[in-house]
Amino acid sequence: MKLLRFAADMMARCWRASPGRTLIILIAIIVQFSSSIVLAVLQRTIVDKAGSHLLTVVAVAGVGLALAMTADHAANRIQTNLRATVDTRVAYALAHDLAIWATTDPQLDLYDRPDVLDRMHRVRAQHRSLVGLGWSVILTAAVSVNLVASLVLLAQISPWLIGVAILAVPPLILSQRSRRHLQSAIERSAPAERQEARLHALTSNPEQAAELRISRNEATIDDRCRTLWQDAQGMLRQGHLRAGVTSYAGSLIFTVGYLCSITLTLVLVIDGEATLGDLALVLGLGETLRWRVFGVVASLSAVTDGARVAREYLLLRQQYEHALRPERAADPPDRLAAGIGLRGVTYRYPDHQRPAVDSVTADLPAGSVIALLGENGAGKTTLVKLLLGQYTPQSGQITIDGMDLQSMDPRAWATRCSGLVQDFAKLQGPVRESVAAAALRPLNRTEIRTAIDDAHAGPIIDGLPDGLDTRLGLAYGTANLSHGQWQRLALARGLTRTTPLLLVLDEPTSALDPEVEHQLFDSFFRRARQVATTHGAIALVVSHRLSTTQDADLIIVMDHGHIVEVGDHTALIDADGRYAELFRLQSNAYR
Numbered sequence: 001m002k003l004l005r006f007a008a009d010m011m012a013r014c015w016r017a018s019p020g021r022t023l024i025i026l027i028a029i030i031v032q033f034s035s036s037i038v039l040a041v042l043q044r045t046i047v048d049k050a051g052s053h054l055l056t057v058v059a060v061a062g063v064g065l066a067l068a069m070t071a072d073h074a075a076n077r078i079q080t081n082l083r084a085t086v087d088t089r090v091a092y093a094l095a096h097d098l099a100i101w102a103t104t105d106p107q108l109d110l111y112d113r114p115d116v117l118d119r120m121h122r123v124r125a126q127h128r129s130l131v132g133l134g135w136s137v138i139l140t141a142a143v144s145v146n147l148v149a150s151l152v153l154l155a156q157i158s159p160w161l162i163g164v165a166i167l168a169v170p171p172l173i174l175s176q177r178s179r180r181h182l183q184s185a186i187e188r189s190a191p192a193e194r195q196e197a198r199l200h201a202l203t204s205n206p207e208q209a210a211e212l213r214i215s216r217n218e219a220t221i222d223d224r225c226r227t228l229w230q231d232a233q234g235m236l237r238q239g240h241l242r243a244g245v246t247s248y249a250g251s252l253i254f255t256v257g258y259l260c261s262i263t264l265t266l267v268l269v270i271d272g273e274a275t276l277g278d279l280a281l282v283l284g285l286g287e288t289l290r291w292r293v294f295g296v297v298a299s300l301s302a303v304t305d306g307a308r309v310a311r312e313y314l315l316l317r318q319q320y321e322h323a324l325r326p327e328r329a330a331d332p333p334d335r336l337a338a339g340i341g342l343r344g345v346t347y348r349y350p351d352h353q354r355p356a357v358d359s360v361t362a363d364l365p366a367g368s369v370i371a372l373l374g375e376n377g378a379g380k381t382t383l384v385k386l387l388l389g390q391y392t393p394q395s396g397q398i399t400i401d402g403m404d405l406q407s408m409d410p411r412a413w414a415t416r417c418s419g420l421v422q423d424f425a426k427l428q429g430p431v432r433e434s435v436a437a438a439a440l441r442p443l444n445r446t447e448i449r450t451a452i453d454d455a456h457a458g459p460i461i462d463g464l465p466d467g468l469d470t471r472l473g474l475a476y477g478t479a480n481l482s483h484g485q486w487q488r489l490a491l492a493r494g495l496t497r498t499t500p501l502l503l504v505l506d507e508p509t510s511a512l513d514p515e516v517e518h519q520l521f522d523s524f525f526r527r528a529r530q531v532a533t534t535h536g537a538i539a540l541v542v543s544h545r546l547s548t549t550q551d552a553d554l555i556i557v558m559d560h561g562h563i564v565e566v567g568d569h570t571a572l573i574d575a576d577g578r579y580a581e582l583f584r585l586q587s588n589a590y591r
């Protein structure tokens with residue numbers, strides 16, 4: 001029922017995409033499926049009236065065949081041509097849905113799951129069968145009506161000829177089985193195909209290409225790609241072979257049945273129980289009937305294919321709707337009064353044994369600047385993502401001024417978070433659009449320029465041929481930026497939000513030279529103090545450079561997912577623990 005509703009929705013989308021073309025395609029389907037019946041009946045009448053004049057029989061059969069072929073061909077061409085346009089428009093709308101689902105949802109949990117990634121890959125690769133689902137249901141109905149009408153005509157000659165319909169059942173069953181073989185091969189090969197595609201994309205991605213070329217590991221990558229590709233192709237080949245043999249067996253059974261029905265009619269004609277016109281009808285109808293039976297099988301298979309992809313598409317939609325959780329409707333406070341609380345917060349990535357963040361309890365006071373320190377893999381970025389609402393803790397609770405983050409609308413919370421994350425986006429296109437993309441209202445050029453200056457990105461833009469209007473990124477072929485320059489533009493984007501409650505700066509220093517780093521921290525802390533006063537905002541800085549974070553109000557040191565030390569710089573130096581040791585090491589190294 002759900003799938004029929006989905007098919008109807010696809011037809012409604014076709015209608016909205018192009019009502020005129022959709023109407024003409026529907027008329028073409030009716031013409032195509034009624035022409036064979038009309039012509040077969042016409043053929044029988046003319047042959048019977050022509051008596052035994054062989055020449056007339058051949059002439060009429062020839063004209064009938066030509067007419068049938070012309071109507072069939074014309075209807076077919078119309079459908080193919082017009083459907084190309086209609087289907088492309090609907091396919092674009094579906095691809096748009098998928099892109100929106102992947103980006104509107106602030107939660108990242110789903111995108112760490114290989115099963116969800118595989119599902120997205122399959123739906124993207126086969127989204128044309130989704131568009132075809134509505135048409136396939138209509139074609140199945142049309143071809144079934146045609147089949148029943150043909151069988152009624154045949155039964156008038158001899159009820160035995162209905163046996164042809166019974167012989168259509170094995171090809172139907174075998175064709176479904178054949179599809180299943182193919183589908184299971186596609187599903188088994190999807191992970192290998194996805195990995196291979198990603199590895200290959202890596203080699204042609206300009207950002208990673210340089211490292212790959214210097215490390216001269218193309219042979220290893222190539223071997224890995226080839227192995228993955230061969231694995232996937234092996235599975236697909238096996239699936240195609242099994243599917244081909246199974247469906248060919250079905251065709252063979254029907255062909256034998258068709259030959260038997262002609263022989264039976266011949267015997268009836270010889271015995272005087274059927275006319276030559278009946279034989280012409282069986283020959284004409286039988287030939288097209290054969291294709292109609294396969295038509296039923298093919299359109300049913302297309303329905304099955306479309307239904308399978310539709311089920312996956314609906315699952316993605318359901319996951320997306322669930323992620324948005326309508327019951328999470330609370331709005332964040334206008335300004336923070338108390339701060340953010342973490343109570344026993346634990347998060348473990350799928351298929352990981354150890355939690356990345358383990359029973360973390362802490363209070364982040366409103367209006368404070370907090371530094372989050374720790375070795376690689378200590379869980380800092382994961383904790384930041386939990387605070388941004390991108391992950392849901394498996395246990396424990398995060399509260400915003402006492403309100404559970406899980407009761408809050410994740411999108412509303414996302415709009416009150418800002419800054420620079422580790423996996424920042426390099427938004428290609430005009431500079432002004434790239435910078436204004438996170439603003440919650442349209443920005444004028446002065447506001448865009450202010451955000452750029454705040455991120456110390458002014459000199460970068462001044463050096464570009466068209467300033468704010470320069471199109472960035474290799475996709476446009478005009479100007480590209482260094483990683484550090486892209487990073488500063490991403491920070492400018494983060495600074496366009498003027499009312500954040502949580503301001504994040506995650507590991508910004510890796511791509512920056514010391515002077516820019518100093519300027520950047522300086523302006524970030526200035527902005528942090530400003531929004532701390534106006535909105536009680538909390539600023540969270542993740543860094544390995546302790547000299548830049550020592551002025552933070554609170555320093556949190558993490559290790560293996562746990563918080564191991566909390567305090568300000570003086571308190572932690574006095575405590576002479578992990579922080580003091582790290583600070584001494586870095587001071588000596590930079591002396």
Ligand SMILES: Nc1ncnc2c1ncn2[C@@H]1O[C@H](COP(=O)(O)OP(=O)(O)OP(=O)(O)O)[C@@H](O)[C@H]1O
Pocket residue numbers: 112349350352356374375376377378379380381382383507
């Ligand atoms: N998307 C992910 N899927 C699976 N595991 C992940 C993912 N991101 C991080 N991890 C794992 O979680 C642990 C904590 O990673 P996290 O990135 O939070 O550490 P970090 O302290 O920010 O490290 P770094 O200083 O290197 O950025 C690591 O063991 C890492 O392998």
